[in-house]
Amino acid sequence: MRILILGGTVFLSRRIAELALELGHEVTCLARGAVSVPPPGAAFVQEDRDGSTPYVGVDRDWDVVVEVSWQPHQVEDALRFLGARAGLWIYVSSCSVYADNSVPGADESATLLPAYDGDTPAPGESYGEAKVACEELCRSYRNNGVLIARPGLICGPGDPSDRFGYWPGRLARSGTVIVPAIRDRPTQTIDVDDLAGWLLTAAARGLTGVFNTVGPSTGFGDLIDQTASQVGFGGLLRWVEPDWLADHGVAYWAGPDSLPHWLPEGYDGFASRSAGAARAEGLTQRPVQETIKRVLEDERRRGLDRERKSGLSAGTEEQLLAQLPDR
Template sequence: MRILILGGTAFLSKEIASQAVAAGHDVTCLARGTTAAPPPGTEWIRADRSTGQAAYQELAGDWDAVIEVARDPKPAREALAALTGRAGHWTFVSSCSAYADNSVPGAAENAPLLPALPAGTLSTPENYGESKVAIEEATLEATHGTAHLCRAGLISGPGDPTDRYGYWPVRFARNSGPVLVPDIGGDPTQVIDVRDLAAWILRAAEEGITGPLNAMGDQVPFADIVSACRKASASQEAAVTASGDWLVEQGVNYWSGPESLPLWLPPHHEGFMARSNRAAKAAGMVLRPWQETMADTLADERARGLGRPRKAGLQPATEERLLRLLHNESGG
């Protein structure tokens, strides 16, 4: 296949490009490349999509498949206008953040979506879900409803730039004292390995699969994640639980970012990491055992440095302070 990836230099899009080359496809990546280059074996068209239609002028011929990973509706619409007439299959990597209601476990692809971001509105992290919905709508309109809308969940695995999933195996592997964890042992987590997601996107393109499909991992209780982290790192550190209310009182953040506890969700998000992935699996999406993702993530984190600055999780000094406070309040 002749495949065009609108990206190809970062995490998911780079993994798609690498797997596509390994499978023998003719792969072109259109990207600025300001921080990294596409994988070896690809043709690299250097272009800045913020320049509008001019970004696509060097692309020649037709494509068996185009893969779009954009977050901003403006360049996504411009790419659709420039390329849909030359693409046999179109994939848009959307997000489970497009759904309007995160409170219902087991929700499938027919669940209501957020309102689309109005045209001309600046796309920001705060309206990420609305931006993805706007691109979905534009994609369906331009492709006459024949695109694959890949609604991805939390993506992790080796090379994860968000530092979320990797926080937990790293924290146990550091062996720097008791580990503060939220009291959510029975709550589900749902992570898809970047390698499995890339393989699914390529398979869907090869087989001409279309429609919205939840590309999400299987549900794993948080307590099992904690146990697997201890096992994978051979850690003897104790896990000290704290209630969600207490953590909020102390200023700990949910989910991601600085001073957070990753995989811990705010109220009314019981379904955010418990969505149905049955349709995608029935269509051919294959998931490796989650323990393999955990082990490979830890190996990657060791290679990158367990003590490196992280984008998500508690700072060591913050965790130590909170553990002391929790100990004192419990009368220990």
């Protein structure tokens, strides 16, 4: 297949490019290349998508176009210039499009957020609404010729967000580790290779429709136990009540001084969505133990003591430990 990836330099889009090349497809990546470049073997069209004529260098017929942007104006521009030149359009959306995150097992029929309709680029706090707008644009321009994938948390080697890798990396450093006391709450993560591989298989089949492309749902306590086993953890886990953590400034989910996988009450459905439709179409959900192993190896390569985008810094964790009443 002749595949155009609007991206192809970072994490998921790069992994799609790598796997496509391994399968013998012809791959072109259009991206700024400000942080990294596409994998060897891919053609690279270096363009800023907010520039005046970003698609001139890819104005040809494509078997597949893969789009990952969450900005509606970028998605619409790409569809306007390339929508009629593609056999299949793949849009990587997000489970953040759903309006209700409280219902476990919800499928693709669940109610969506209202679409973002601003005249300027969408701000970060409107991410879900922006993804809804992008989905609507894909349907408008492509009618039925679009595959929309809605992943939740994606992890694997090279993940720049640290939203999964924090725990294997932190437990590998041992010592006393602060862990939110949410053992029974669900977590749900899809391995980047499972997602990228499924998208390419679906593309080869010309599959269309909307699919939750999520990983297996695993209790947070089980995730921590399996991670501790994988790393040979010999330290101490301090299970801390969520209210105490929130009162002491620890952030939910992601970002500086956060605890990944921890979400406020009412989000049980966010980490337990149904992937039944995608699994029926061949989506593989590898066991979480295998993903932990892959991520741990990557964390060790990248450096366990490196600065991270998500998780507690060593200094913050030590300060919090000092404040715990039963230290």
